Amino acid sequence: MAVERTLPRPATFPPALSGATTLDSADWPSLRAQAHRMLDDMLDHLQTLDAQPVWQAPPPAARAAMAGPLPLGPTDLVDTHAIFRETILPYSSGNLHSGFMGWVQGAGTPVGMLAEMLAGGLNANCGGRDHMGIAVERQIVAWMREVFGFPACADGLFLTGTSQANFVALLIARTRACRTVRSGGVAAAPRLLAYASNAVHGCVPRALEMAGLGSDALRRIATDARGAIDVAALARQIRADRAAGFQPFLLIGTAGSVDIGAIDDLHALANVAAREAVHFHVDGALGALGMLSDAIAPLLAGIERADSIAFDFHKWGHVPYDAGFLLVRDGAWQHDTFAAEASYLTRAQTGLAAGARWPCDLGPDLSRGFRALKTWFTLKTYGLKALGAAIDANCQLARTLAARIEDHPDLVLRAPVALNIVCFGFARRGVEDGDRNRRIVERLHAAGRIAPSITLLDGVPAIRAAFVNHRTTTRDVDALIEGVLAFGHADRA
Numbered sequence: 001m002a003v004e005r006t007l008p009r010p011a012t013f014p015p016a017l018s019g020a021t022t023l024d025s026a027d028w029p030s031l032r033a034q035a036h037r038m039l040d041d042m043l044d045h046l047q048t049l050d051a052q053p054v055w056q057a058p059p060p061a062a063r064a065a066m067a068g069p070l071p072l073g074p075t076d077l078v079d080t081h082a083i084f085r086e087t088i089l090p091y092s093s094g095n096l097h098s099g100f101m102g103w104v105q106g107a108g109t110p111v112g113m114l115a116e117m118l119a120g121g122l123n124a125n126c127g128g129r130d131h132m133g134i135a136v137e138r139q140i141v142a143w144m145r146e147v148f149g150f151p152a153c154a155d156g157l158f159l160t161g162t163s164q165a166n167f168v169a170l171l172i173a174r175t176r177a178c179r180t181v182r183s184g185g186v187a188a189a190p191r192l193l194a195y196a197s198n199a200v201h202g203c204v205p206r207a208l209e210m211a212g213l214g215s216d217a218l219r220r221i222a223t224d225a226r227g228a229i230d231v232a233a234l235a236r237q238i239r240a241d242r243a244a245g246f247q248p249f250l251l252i253g254t255a256g257s258v259d260i261g262a263i264d265d266l267h268a269l270a271n272v273a274a275r276e277a278v279h280f281h282v283d284g285a286l287g288a289l290g291m292l293s294d295a296i297a298p299l300l301a302g303i304e305r306a307d308s309i310a311f312d313f314h315k316w317g318h319v320p321y322d323a324g325f326l327l328v329r330d331g332a333w334q335h336d337t338f339a340a341e342a343s344y345l346t347r348a349q350t351g352l353a354a355g356a357r358w359p360c361d362l363g364p365d366l367s368r369g370f371r372a373l374k375t376w377f378t379l380k381t382y383g384l385k386a387l388g389a390a391i392d393a394n395c396q397l398a399r400t401l402a403a404r405i406e407d408h409p410d411l412v413l414r415a416p417v418a419l420n421i422v423c424f425g426f427a428r429r430g431v432e433d434g435d436r437n438r439r440i441v442e443r444l445h446a447a448g449r450i451a452p453s454i455t456l457l458d459g460v461p462a463i464r465a466a467f468v469n470h471r472t473t474t475r476d477v478d479a480l481i482e483g484v485l486a487f488g489h490a491d492r493a
Helices: 028-047 060-065 077-087 110-122 132-148 162-177 203-210 231-243 266-276 288-292 331-338 371-382 384-407 434-447 474-490
Strands: 155-159 192-197 218-221 247-254 279-283 308-312 324-328 411-413 421-428 453-457 460-466
Touching: 028 077, 028 110, 060 077, 110 371, 132 155, 132 288, 132 324, 132 371, 155 162, 155 331, 155 371, 162 192, 162 203, 162 247, 162 279, 162 308, 162 324, 162 331, 192 203, 192 231, 203 218, 218 231, 231 247, 231 266, 247 266, 266 279, 288 308, 288 384, 324 331, 371 384, 384 411, 384 421, 384 474, 411 474, 421 434, 421 474, 434 453, 434 460, 434 474
Parallel strands: 192 218, 192 247, 247 279, 279 308
Antiparallel strands: 155 324, 308 324, 411 421, 421 460, 453 460
C-alpha cells in the first residue's frame, strides 16, 4: 500500500474561481507539492506490490463512494486524492502483481507510468497536423516495419487494442475487395467471406457484425491437435465457397490463440492467401511481440508475409493501457479505406496544418491520444532485447509449470503449451471435476496471492495460467501449485 506521508497539507486547490474562468492553479507551489505526493504514492504502490494482495473485493463503502451525487461544486484536490487512496488504489484489477496470471494483460512499468504523465501534460491530439506527437508515432511505425520485416511502404496506427485493430484490418480488407462499399455500402458488395480457426478471438465475429457483413460471414475452420488451423480443411472450405458463389476476401491467422496460445502455420496461410488473392491478416494480440525474442521469433515464421498485423504494446510490451497497434503492408490501403475530404481539415504547405497524410486518413479516429509517447519511452528506455528477455522468461515459467503438472498425480495438463499459457486441472486420484476447478480458482482469488482464470476446453472448465507479467517468478509458480493442491484437497463437494 502507499506510504502515509506527514508533509503539511498544501493550500486548497482548486481555489474559488471568483469570476475567473481559467482552471489552472492560482497557487502553483501548492499544486506542485500535492503533485509530488500523488507521484510518490504511485511509486510506493509499485515498489510494494509484493506486500499487497493480487486482488481483493471492493467493500461496500468503496463502491458507495462511486455512487455519490453530481459534483456541481469544487472539491479540494487533497480530498479527491484521499478518496482515490482509500477507495480505488487498493482495489484494482491486479494485473501489476506478480501473482496475476489468469488473463493476458501486461504489467506496465514505472517508465510507462511516467511517460503517461508527460503525455497527459502535453494533451496532444494525434489525429493530425504538424507536431512532434505525429513524428513519435511515425518513429514507432518505422521500428515495427523493421521488427516484422515489412517494406518501406508499410504504415501503421495506434488504436485502443487488438480488437479495434482487427476491426480496422477487416475494413481495409473489405475495401480492397470492393472499393465501392465506401459509397454504396454493404449492399454494393459481393457475398464476402472471411476465414479463421475455430479458436479465433471473439472480437473477430463481432468485427464482421460491425462491418455490416454479419457473423455468418466468418468460416470457422477446425484446428489440429496443437490448436492450430487445419490448412487442408481451410483450402477445401474456400473451394466449396467459391463454387457456391461466395467471394473469399480475408484470411485471419492467429499468432497465439486466446485459450492455449497456439500459433497457426503462418507460412502455409500466406501461401493460401496468395493463391486465393485474399487479404492475409494476423491477429497477434497474444504472441506477435514474440518477434522480440530470439527463441520465440522462429515460431512466428511467415508473419513477415502478412498484409496486416494487429498486436498490443500493452501486453508483452508492458506499455500502460491502452496501446494497441495495426501494421499494414501498404499504407495506401489504409488511405483508400479511411481518407475523406473535409473543409475544416484542409492541409497547408507550411504551418501547423502542414502534412499531406495525417493519422486520421489512416483509421477511424480524428481525436487520438498520444499513445505513442509511452510506447516510445518504453522501447527506448528498456530496449527491445530486455523486453525479449522478459518474454523468454514468461515462456520458461510456462514450461516449468507444465512439467510440474505432468509430474504430479493430482494435476492434469489439459492442452499443449506453445507459448506462455498453461491450461490444467485438479484431478484427485486421477479424476478431474470441472466444477471443482471453478471453485479452486474462486478461492485462490479470495486468498489474494495468485489469480489464474477459468477457460472451457471441450466444454470442461480448466484452470488457465497466462504468464505475461515481467514481475512473475518461480515463487509465483510454486504458490499457484500449492494453492491449487490445498484448495483442491480441501474441496469435498
